[in-house]
Amino acid sequence: MGVIGASEFDVATQVAADGSAEIRAGWDIAGNANGGYLLALAARHLSALADRPDPITVTAHYLAPGTAGPVSIDGTVLKTGKRLVTITGSMRRGDRTMLQVVGAFGDARLGGSDVSYDALLPPDLPPFDECVERTATNGPAHVPLMDRLLVRIDPAHAGYQHGEKSGEAVMTGWFAFADGRPMDTLALLLAADSFPPAVFNLHLPPGWVPTVELTVHVREQPSAGPLRCRFLTRHVANGMFEEDGEVWDSAGRLVAMSRQLALLART
Amino acid sequence: MGVIGASEFDVATQVAADGSAEIRAGWDIAGNANGGYLLALAARHLSALADRPDPITVTAHYLAPGTAGPVSIDGTVLKTGKRLVTITGSMRRGDRTMLQVVGAFGDARLGGSDVSYDALLPPDLPPFDECVERTATNGPAHVPLMDRLLVRIDPAHAGYQHGEKSGEAVMTGWFAFADGRPMDTLALLLAADSFPPAVFNLHLPPGWVPTVELTVHVREQPSAGPLRCRFLTRHVANGMFEEDGEVWDSAGRLVAMSRQLALLART
Numbered sequence: 001m002g003v004i005g006a007s008e009f010d011v012a013t014q015v016a017a018d019g020s021a022e023i024r025a026g027w028d029i030a031g032n033a034n035g036g037y038l039l040a041l042a043a044r045h046l047s048a049l050a051d052r053p054d055p056i057t058v059t060a061h062y063l064a065p066g067t068a069g070p071v072s073i074d075g076t077v078l079k080t081g082k083r084l085v086t087i088t089g090s091m092r093r094g095d096r097t098m099l100q101v102v103g104a105f106g107d108a109r110l111g112g113s114d115v116s117y118d119a120l121l122p123p124d125l126p127p128f129d130e131c132v133e134r135t136a137t138n139g140p141a142h143v144p145l146m147d148r149l150l151v152r153i154d155p156a157h158a159g160y161q162h163g164e165k166s167g168e169a170v171m172t173g174w175f176a177f178a179d180g181r182p183m184d185t186l187a188l189l190l191a192a193d194s195f196p197p198a199v200f201n202l203h204l205p206p207g208w209v210p211t212v213e214l215t216v217h218v219r220e221q222p223s224a225g226p227l228r229c230r231f232l233t234r235h236v237a238n239g240m241f242e243e244d245g246e247v248w249d250s251a252g253r254l255v256a257m258s259r260q261l262a263l264l265a266r267t
Numbered sequence: 268m269g270v271i272g273a274s275e276f277d278v279a280t281q282v283a284a285d286g287s288a289e290i291r292a293g294w295d296i297a298g299n300a301n302g303g304y305l306l307a308l309a310a311r312h313l314s315a316l317a318d319r320p321d322p323i324t325v326t327a328h329y330l331a332p333g334t335a336g337p338v339s340i341d342g343t344v345l346k347t348g349k350r351l352v353t354i355t356g357s358m359r360r361g362d363r364t365m366l367q368v369v370g371a372f373g374d375a376r377l378g379g380s381d382v383s384y385d386a387l388l389p390p391d392l393p394p395f396d397e398c399v400e401r402t403a404t405n406g407p408a409h410v411p412l413m414d415r416l417l418v419r420i421d422p423a424h425a426g427y428q429h430g431e432k433s434g435e436a437v438m439t440g441w442f443a444f445a446d447g448r449p450m451d452t453l454a455l456l457l458a459a460d461s462f463p464p465a466v467f468n469l470h471l472p473p474g475w476v477p478t479v480e481l482t483v484h485v486r487e488q489p490s491a492g493p494l495r496c497r498f499l500t501r502h503v504a505n506g507m508f509e510e511d512g513e514v515w516d517s518a519g520r521l522v523a524m525s526r527q528l529a530l531l532a533r534t
Contacts, residue, residue, distance in 0.1 A: 056479070056507075056528070057479060057480045057528045059326040059369060059480070059482065061345070061353050061369055061371060063345060063346045063353055064346075078328070078330060078357075078364050078367055079330045079331075079364065083506075083530070084479065086328050086330055086367065088355065088367055088369075090345075097345050097346065100345055100353065100355055100369055102326060102328055102355075102367055102369050104328060104479050104480060104528075108505060109505055110505045110506045110507055110530075111505060111506050112506035112530070112531065112532075112533040113506040113531040113532070113533060115469070115471055115503055115531060116503055116504045117436060117466075117469055117500070117502065117503035117504075117508075118501070118502055118503075118504075119435075119436065119499075119500075119501040119502070120501045120502060168386075169384060169386065199384075202382070202384055204382055212323070212324055212351065212371050213324045213326070213371060213482075215326060215480075215482050215526070217509055217526075217528050219502060219504060219505065219507070220504065220505065232386075233384070233386075234385070234386040234387045235384065235385055235386070235387060235486060235521050235524070236382055236383055236384035236385075237383045237384075237385075237486060237487065237520075237521070238375060238376055238377045238378060238486065238487065239350075239377045239378050239379035239380040240323075240377055240486070241384075242484055242524055253504075254502050254504075257502070257509055257526075259482070259484075259524075259526055261323070261324045261371075261484050263350070263377075263379070264379065264380040264382060265379075265380070266379040266380060
């Protein structure tokens with residue numbers, strides 16, 4: 001518990017060398033596995049096939065709900081470069097593709113240049129214990145995933161829990177594992193899809209907002225402690241919206257950026 | 268000329284039913300075809316295979332430089348849904364994969380919800396003719412692509428052309444075709460990669476900044492006229508950076524959002 005390799009998250013992302021794996025119960029929203037968890041499960045196998053530690057940029061298309069049970073993950077290396085290994089793969093159950101993934105794996109300390117530039121600041125959050133818990137039961141759906149995680153939302157964005165929507169599609173807060181597992185780059189894929197959708201703070205009819213596609217860029221190997229996260233949606237139209245995520249580690253470094261395209265519930 | 272179907276862009280993105288195509292000369296930067304052009308060429312074939320008009324979200328990984336010459340494009344439909352058809356494919360020459368693509372195609376007027384929300388405004392640009400031309404020869408590399416396009420940069424961001432870098436990784440301006448071709452959703456894939464990199468306005472050593480991965484979300488079918496574009500980079504570290512693009516049509520609607528991960532030249 002709380003150690004990389006032996007934590008709940010590590011057990012739930014185990015993949016045999018032949019790609020056999022299992023979507024574990026308890027990482028779901030109303031019975032469907034969280035998209036970040038599914039991406040982490042697939043990426044762990046692809047990272048092993050690529051023989052590179054970090055998912056530098058990974059994209060998943062979500063094709064079928066990830067109910068608990070056995071799956072097989074396959075991957076094909078497309079290019080082995082000096083800095084990056086590019087690989088495509090999928091997660092299947094029988095003849096059904098649940099997830100299609102393409103990614104470039106490498107070492108997030110890539111280097112080759114000393115240039116740095118930063119136009120983003122981490123969200124200015126209240127302390128962890130003064131933020132509002134996202135629990136399995138305090139949102140519009142039952143989210144067992146929240147028994148595995150400690151997601152703590154800035155009170156300014158948590159009003160959706162009792163129908164007080166801010167009208168701004170922003171959600172910020174803290175992310176950690178319930179069992180104290182330290183962060184690594186695999187955990188960032190989960191963090192990128194672990195918050196309530198930022199659109200929950202808009203005056204929308206409630207409903208499932210399925211992810212079509214999620215891309216995560218991993219920019220650093222994070223330090224061990226809790227992550228600061230910001231999620232925001234800037235444009236909703238034609239029944240779809242994007243959600244951008246920015247994730248900082250406990251040392252204040254931007255460690256991941258994510259973007260997903262999702263569909264609004266039909267009204 | 269200037270008509271969808273008969274313009275330079277349409278000729279350069281022709282693909283036979285069996286996937287045979289040609290990377291045309293003249294769409295390149297220093298001999299390597301522009302990444303947006305390559306994505307449009309692949310997406311045109313994938314859209315035909317999917318039998319859906321618009322690339323709603325497409326991701327490309329760039330594996331080898333796209334020099335002019337014959338290529339073959341293949342695609343495999345993964346899922347045919349009511350709103351979206353998901354397809355994966357690649358562009359190859361011989362046994363070399365140049366581009367790996369995954370995308371969801373549909374009709375950008377998807378619908379299913381009347382909700383709209385907008386937290387972004389188009390860039391407040393000077394008129395087209397008061398912006399600064401990006402030509403084939405006025406940047407650090409020879410860019411024949413610019414003989415096909417009319418890219419007009421806000422003077423506030425064009426100083427890089429004569430070594431006066433703003434220090435802010437922002438590039439805004441206008442996009443149109445030199446032959447007057449109207450915009451459509453395929454053209455948005457090109458527009459998303461047609462500007463000088465926003466990092467050209469940082470105090471970097473000059474050099475090639477290869478795209479690892481580009482994702483474009485198409486949010487509307489654009490009206491015919493020139494596009495307003497904003498590109499910005501918020502984080503440069505470990506030899507890599509992201510560039511986000513926002514594209515508005517002549518009716519003032521956000522029609523596309525893009526993000527790419529690119530590598531800095533080694534120093």
